[in-house]
Amino acid sequence: MSPPPNKADADATWKYIEAGVQGILKHPSDRGEMDMKTWMGLYTAVHNFCTVRKAVGSSPTQGCSRGNRRVAHIFEKELYERLKQLLETHLQMIQNEARRYSKGALLDFYIKEQDRYITAAKQNNHLFRYLNRHWVKQEIKQGRKDIYDVYTLHLVLWKGVIDAATHAGVADAVTQLMERQRNGEIIDDTLIEGILDSFGKY
Helix, strand or coil: CCCCCCCCCCCHHHHHHHHHHHHHHHHCCHHCCHHHHHHHHHHHHHHHHHHHHCCCCCCCCHCCCCHHHHHHHHHHHHHHHHHHHHHHHHHHHHHHCCCCCCHHHHHHHHHHHHHHHHHHHHHHHHHHHHHHHHHHHHHHHHCCCCCHHHHHHHHHHHHHHHHHHHHHHHHHHHHHHHHHCCCCCCHHHHHHHHHHHHCCCC
């Protein structure tokens, strides 16, 4: 991945971040291990998107003013909303793919995609630490119930998009697994518990 774009170019910076997040959302076997240079480039781009534009036109004495903080707040919110939209688009693709499956095949698909997505959620949460520490923390402190840290945002969107669309089919497949277990077949309890637990979260 190339170095981050010009700090003042918000559109190019977002496209750079977008490409990085899309790479993280892919299966590890598809994207390979992200090298430190690429990771730091993405982290820097996130920081730049939130901070650089607020400094444009400011004098040194204005650097920490309330006005600049309000401007930064706007850009941080913009980044959060863009990330949310990107995740929703990604999940819609998974939802469309899920329609091809039923019963056991759907359950296998659900487990595979959920595992991949949660791994990506953890990585993206680290990548967007600056956003979590500043805008997200402040919004939650002010009582916002619809704003989450980046990791939790991933989970909430998964429940809203994927679980809402696949709940009946996955629940039916889990019921069949439990029936097979009652009939003496050895089934991994943690598999069933994990799926049922995911239905109950958020």
